[in-house]
Amino acid sequence: MYTYYYRKEDTTMKKLYFILAGIFIIRLGSIVYLETQQLEEPIILAQDIHVDSDMLYISYITNRLQPHEISNVIINGHHFYPYQETNFNGFISSSNQSSEYVSGRMYSIHTVTFPLHLMEKDLNFSDLTTSTIQFNDGIQLEEKVTVTNSSVEQTILKSNFSSSSNDGTGKDSYTTEQDAVLTNVTFDELEELAIEINREPVDLPIHAPISIPVNSLIEINYKSKIGYYAHDRSKIVLSFLDENKVPIDISFFEFKNNPPTSEWIDQYVKERAKK
Numbered sequence: 001m002y003t004y005y006y007r008k009e010d011t012t013m014k015k016l017y018f019i020l021a022g023i024f025i026i027r028l029g030s031i032v033y034l035e036t037q038q039l040e041e042p043i044i045l046a047q048d049i050h051v052d053s054d055m056l057y058i059s060y061i062t063n064r065l066q067p068h069e070i071s072n073v074i075i076n077g078h079h080f081y082p083y084q085e086t087n088f089n090g091f092i093s094s095s096n097q098s099s100e101y102v103s104g105r106m107y108s109i110h111t112v113t114f115p116l117h118l119m120e121k122d123l124n125f126s127d128l129t130t131s132t133i134q135f136n137d138g139i140q141l142e143e144k145v146t147v148t149n150s151s152v153e154q155t156i157l158k159s160n161f162s163s164s165s166n167d168g169t170g171k172d173s174y175t176t177e178q179d180a181v182l183t184n185v186t187f188d189e190l191e192e193l194a195i196e197i198n199r200e201p202v203d204l205p206i207h208a209p210i211s212i213p214v215n216s217l218i219e220i221n222y223k224s225k226i227g228y229y230a231h232d233r234s235k236i237v238l239s240f241l242d243e244n245k246v247p248i249d250i251s252f253f254e255f256k257n258n259p260p261t262s263e264w265i266d267q268y269v270k271e272r273a274k275k
Helices: 002-037 262-274
Strands: 043-051 056-064 072-073 078-080 084-086 094-095 099-103 107-115 130-137 140-144 147-148 156-165 167-174 178-187 191-197 209-211 217-223 233-240 247-255
Touching: 002 094, 043 072, 043 130, 043 140, 043 262, 056 262, 094 247, 094 262, 099 262, 107 262, 178 191, 191 233, 217 247
Parallel strands: 043 147
Antiparallel strands: 043 056, 056 107, 072 078, 072 130, 084 094, 099 107, 130 140, 156 167, 167 217, 178 209, 178 233, 191 217, 233 247
């Protein structure tokens, strides 16, 4: 009886060793795999200046466990630093530096907000404006800047309501306050756009000017593309001739409300690695 019990225990111990060895190999393989998949430098998704809010927004993909952090940004010789809140004593109470927008399996999307104080600086932006993004670990990236200007004052459209959902869809309703002519419609960062005038669909793109009498109902339905940060926006521009035949472009900025998924981030990194 004693010999039989000893052999059974020996067999059990061997099984346990095999199980532990298997777990160790799997864990080691996972660690090695994760190390090989780590990003050497972050991937910039967006670098947008919103003139109306006087802010620069930067969104980028980085490693989830050891994220890269931005120290400052240089545009036209001016240095900009991440937004920081201070308490009534003047001490920093919180920082925008470590704002994780989406957390994925291996990677995450971080967003950083920079106050610009444009009224205090002589800054002129063009379609070719670039910036130097400096990270705490010494990495420097040269990236193009996208600029969205403030909406112009206008007396053609009066807003009735605006609504949006977490899936990136939304609807705006307006009433015309004067006779006008719609000459063009352009948009950016939208998957879908539909416009109705007095419940009649408008064919897009517009091939001929559309006369719109006063007190007409204009409804805009849209679906935004993926948003790279909380304040990411789509842009819709309606070009009109007002009642005096003066051309005017009316811009609408719609929050996307459609953050990427972890799967989207992984696929984006894979596609980027092929380039």
